[in-house]
Amino acid sequence: MPPAMATLTITRLGHQGDGIADGPVFVPRTLPGEVVEGDVAGGRMAAPRIITPSDQRIKAPCPHYRSCGGCALQHARDDFVTGWKHDIVRQALAAQGIEAPFRAPHITPLHSRRRATFTGRRLKTGALVGFHARASDVVTAVPDCLILHPELTAALPLLQDLTAREGSRKGELSLALTLSDAGLDLAVTGGKAPDGPRRANLGQWAGQAGLARLAWDGEVIAQEHPPFHNIGRARVTPPPGAFLQATKPAEAALQAAVADAVGTAGHIADLFAGCGTFAIPLAEHAEVHAVEGDGAMLAALDAGWRHATGLKRITTQTRDLFRNPILPEDLARFDAVVIDPPRAGADAQARALANSNVPVIAAVSCNPVTFARDAKSLIQGGYRLNWVQLVDQFRFSPHVELAAQFLR
Ligand SMILES: C[S@@+](CC[C@H](N)C(=O)[O-])C[C@H]1O[C@@H](n2cnc3c(N)ncnc32)[C@H](O)[C@@H]1O
Numbered sequence: 001m002p003p004a005m006a007t008l009t010i011t012r013l014g015h016q017g018d019g020i021a022d023g024p025v026f027v028p029r030t031l032p033g034e035v036v037e038g039d040v041a042g043g044r045m046a047a048p049r050i051i052t053p054s055d056q057r058i059k060a061p062c063p064h065y066r067s068c069g070g071c072a073l074q075h076a077r078d079d080f081v082t083g084w085k086h087d088i089v090r091q092a093l094a095a096q097g098i099e100a101p102f103r104a105p106h107i108t109p110l111h112s113r114r115r116a117t118f119t120g121r122r123l124k125t126g127a128l129v130g131f132h133a134r135a136s137d138v139v140t141a142v143p144d145c146l147i148l149h150p151e152l153t154a155a156l157p158l159l160q161d162l163t164a165r166e167g168s169r170k171g172e173l174s175l176a177l178t179l180s181d182a183g184l185d186l187a188v189t190g191g192k193a194p195d196g197p198r199r200a201n202l203g204q205w206a207g208q209a210g211l212a213r214l215a216w217d218g219e220v221i222a223q224e225h226p227p228f229h230n231i232g233r234a235r236v237t238p239p240p241g242a243f244l245q246a247t248k249p250a251e252a253a254l255q256a257a258v259a260d261a262v263g264t265a266g267h268i269a270d271l272f273a274g275c276g277t278f279a280i281p282l283a284e285h286a287e288v289h290a291v292e293g294d295g296a297m298l299a300a301l302d303a304g305w306r307h308a309t310g311l312k313r314i315t316t317q318t319r320d321l322f323r324n325p326i327l328p329e330d331l332a333r334f335d336a337v338v339i340d341p342p343r344a345g346a347d348a349q350a351r352a353l354a355n356s357n358v359p360v361i362a363a364v365s366c367n368p369v370t371f372a373r374d375a376k377s378l379i380q381g382g383y384r385l386n387w388v389q390l391v392d393q394f395r396f397s398p399h400v401e402l403a404a405q406f407l408r
Contacts, residue, residue, distance in 0.1 A: 003039035007051065010034045013084055017072035017398040021045075028134070029075050031056050056080040062146045062396075069134030070142065071396035082107065085390055085400050092368035096376040098385060100404070105390035106253035113147045113247055118156075120163030120173035127163035129156055129175065139172075147395055151179050158209045159186075166191055166202070176241045180227035183212035187241035193217050215240030228304075232281035233311055236304035239296040243274050250393030250401065254364055255281050257389050257403035258338055261362035262286070265336030269358075271321055271349060272341045276301035276314070278364075282338070283311040289334070291317045291326065325349040331356040338362045345370025347377070354381025361406040368400050378406050 008021035010030045019030030027036055027045045034057070036048035050057075060066075060074035073081050082105055093100060119139050120129045130141040142148070143156060159175050167173045168191060176187040186206075194202050194216055203222040206214035212227035213220060218240060228235040229244065232255075238244060245251035258278050262268055266286050270279040273290035275297045282288050283305065292298050295318040305314045319326075321341070325348040331337065337358050339346055343366055353361060354377045361378065365371035375385055383406040391401045 003041040005038070006040045006045070007035065007037045008040075008045065010036065015088065015398060029072070031076055031080070063144050064140055064142050067133055067138070068131050068140040068142055068145075069136065070131040070145070071147070072134070072398050074146075074396045078107070081396070082390070082392065085392060088400050089368045089371075089388060089390065089402055092372040093375065093385075093388075096372045098372060098375055098379060100385040100388045103257075103387050103389040105392060106250060108247045108250045108253075108391075108393045108395055110146050110395065111148065111150055112249055113152065114149050115176065115178040115244060115246060116148060116152055118159055118175040118177065120159055120167050120175050122163055122167035122169050124169070127160045127167055129159045129163055149179050151184070152177055155184055158211075161209075162186075162188070162205070165205070166194065166198075168192075178227070178241075178244065180212055180237075181230050181235075182225055182228050183210065185213045185227035185240070186211055187215045187218075189217055189241075193219075194221065213240065229275075231276055231304065232284060232308075234276065234280045234304035234308035236275050236280070236300050238275045238300050239294075242294070242297050242300070245277060246393045250391050251277060253389075253391050254278075254401075254403055257391070258282070258362040258364065261403070261405035262336035262338065262360060265334075265360065267334050268336045268338060269326065269331065269334045270338045270340075271326070272339060272346070273298070273301065273316075274340070276304060278338045278340065278362075279314055280305065280308070280311070283314050285312070286336075287312045288314045289317065290314055291319050291321060293318065293320050321346065321349045323348070325352040327352055328356040331358050334358055336360045336362065338364070340364035341370070341374075343367040343370065345374050347374060350374035350377040351381075354378050354383070356381075357408070359408050363404045363406060364402070365404075366399065366401050368402065371402065371404070375404070375406070383408050 010019035014020050019027040027048050031054035033054045035052035038045045038048040056077050065074045128139050130139045173191050174189045178185040206222035214222045226237040228237045268286045268288045270290045273279050273292040279288045279290040298316040386405045386407050388404045
């Protein structure tokens with residue numbers, strides 16, 4: 001069908017942060033109550049003209065906002081975005097018949113993002129490094145990005161240099177850059193894996209660039225010094241590209257929420273433990289059993305714990321908690337459980353917890369829908385959702401992160 005010109009009123013925001021008018025018609029970067037005009041094709045008004053703006057609308061603070069797909073909600077007031085994210089969690093819980101009190105949210109500061117994955121594309125001369133425009137293969141350079149830590153921004157010319165040397169004009173490089181407490185840690189995927197002299201040259205390049213570590217397709221090419229992270233009293237060197245919370249202030253807020261939730265528990269299971277974001281600080285007061293699917297992450301946790309002082313025992317177990325959840329009888333020895341699954345949630349493990357006698361569960365989630373599903377299992381098993389806290393570590397994006405406490 002050819003595009004049809006329409007005048008529409010936005011009634012709500014969808015989960016990607018797009019405005020939605022009756023139809024439904026998706027209208028990017030609009031807000032509820034706004035009247036917009038433009039061509040509609042395939043259920044989408046791609047380039048709306050705002051006829052009546054919302055009083056929640058502001059001028060986007062970032063100069064890249066128009067072309068960059070990294071952020072979706074810079075055109076709205078901060079309070080509006082926080083309220084919208086609270087509503088997403090409330091609605092996900094309500095869909096499962098659950099209500100809960102909300103604690104005051106943590107909103108992560110600007111310029112605090114310590115890890116980001118950029119796209120690199122070689123050009124006829126030089127290279128382009130940045131974020132994709134939304135649903136597009138266009139790459140936007142982001143030298144004035146508001147969310148990145150200044151040390152990541154300062155490294156963009158290095159990534160350009162690397163892409164100009166190693167990238168191709170057909171494919172793209174994926175450049176996962178993490179700011180460790182010992183400098184920059186770069187994990188590249190895509191392109192042609194370096195071998196022979198190319199590999200030696202790259203090693204030299206990484207040294208000159210001052211990177212702590214350079215990995216390509218998961219293999220370490222150069223390590224000037226271990227890129228460690230201070231987690232509680234331990235120094236942990238994660239495997240290349242491993243999961244870490246996106247900003248340090250949000251990591252601290254999540255650690256504080258989890259510590260508060262488990263209280264004085266002396267024996268804690270940390271499920272989906274990663275490299276020990278929660279296990280290590282909790283081990284200042286409790287013995288912790290850390291369970292995680294990725295053995296290399298647990299090895300990093302274990303090495304960090306072994307070299308630290310003043311921590312109680314941390315034991316580790318590599319285990320697929322989707323297929324092989326910890327059973328109620330094996331949970332009986334813990335007086336608290338921390339659970340922080342990936343976006344898919346922890347269906348099987350939540351069902352096993354529902355049949356356990358663990359008195360308190362600290363839950364962390366990056367997906368309100370699976371969180372609410374798993375909360376329902378726990379509540380059906382006799383738990384009460386005592387509080388929920390939004391931890392907005394993905395400022396201006398539609399992603400929602402939260403912590404919560406369940407009590408039996
Ligand atoms: C959201 S991250 C949380 C990591 C850690 N709690 C943190 O805050 O840094 C989820 C973790 O679950 C792990 N994971 C994913 N699928 C898993 C599975 N089926 N069984 C066990 N762990 C899994 C991932 O490797 C990742 O470390």
